[in-house]
Amino acid sequence: MLATLATLSAHTTRRYAELGALLGLIAGIAVVAAAMPGLRRVGLTVGGILLIVGFGLIIYALHFGTTL
Numbered sequence: 001m002l003a004t005l006a007t008l009s010a011h012t013t014r015r016y017a018e019l020g021a022l023l024g025l026i027a028g029i030a031v032v033a034a035a036m037p038g039l040r041r042v043g044l045t046v047g048g049i050l051l052i053v054g055f056g057l058i059i060y061a062l063h064f065g066t067t068l
Helices: 002-006 010-033 037-064
Strands: none
Touching: 010 037
C-alpha cells in the first residue's frame, strides 16, 4: 500500500527527472566556476549540494514513477 501512495504519475515523473537534470547542469556550471580563485569554496559547495539534490530527484522519479 505504501508503494501505491508513493507512485508518481507520468507527468510528475517527467518533471522531477527534468528538474534533477537541470540541477545537475547548474551544478556542473558551479563546479566549473570553482576554477576561479575567488569562487573556489562557494562553487564547490553549491555544486556539490546541487548534484546531491539533482541526482536524488532523478533516482526518486525513476524509482517511484511510471515509465518516461
